[in-house]
Amino acid sequence: KQEVTQIPAALSVPEGENLVLNCSFTDSAIYNLQWFRQDPGKGLTSLLLIQSSQREQTSGRLNASLDKSSGRSTLYIAASQPGDSATYLCASSVQGSSNTGKLIFGQGTTLQVKP
């Protein structure tokens, strides 16, 4: 059974700082891994998706890496801004569910970027 864990649960940093959010998963037989952003009381916005054959994906100030052998993914945010304040969730899609939409989510890391 796939389990996804995110550490830390909460993080507060000053504006401009570079930061890393961590995600670990127990079953390395993943189809892909995704990072989402969730603003309070809102739905999820997809940030980055890494296929199992890939090592990283980049979008603007965001970079996500994937290491299946160690069961870890990281989301790197460069030059953080107050607008980055949100909860960040990682989710894995295990093999065999490639088109079933079944994602296993971590509990999220709530980020606060202080001006």
Next chain:
Amino acid sequence: DAGVTQSPTHLIKTRGQQVTLRCSPKSGHDTVSWYQQALGQGPQFIFQYYEEEERQRGNFPDRFSGHQFPNYSSELNVNALLLGDSALYLCASSSASGANVLTFGAGSRLTVL
């Protein structure tokens, strides 16, 4: 181009009642998945509908049921509501050929008193 639309946005029910939540998928998507997100937790997969049939189900009791219509929209029904059913219910749509790329709606916030 409208994304995923969910209704209602908020609702309050009492224990034992029944609730129906609705979801319209993003244009071009034919698959709908439902998730339950309790406060402070990550979303948990309830089930997915494709071609008007339930294709996969998570670890939820039979009180949770769903339906998909020919226009790909979907409903989530929860019977005999419990206090623990209070949560944000998220609908996500995707294309069967879309490599598991999901688009999420804003959710329906259910409070059970």
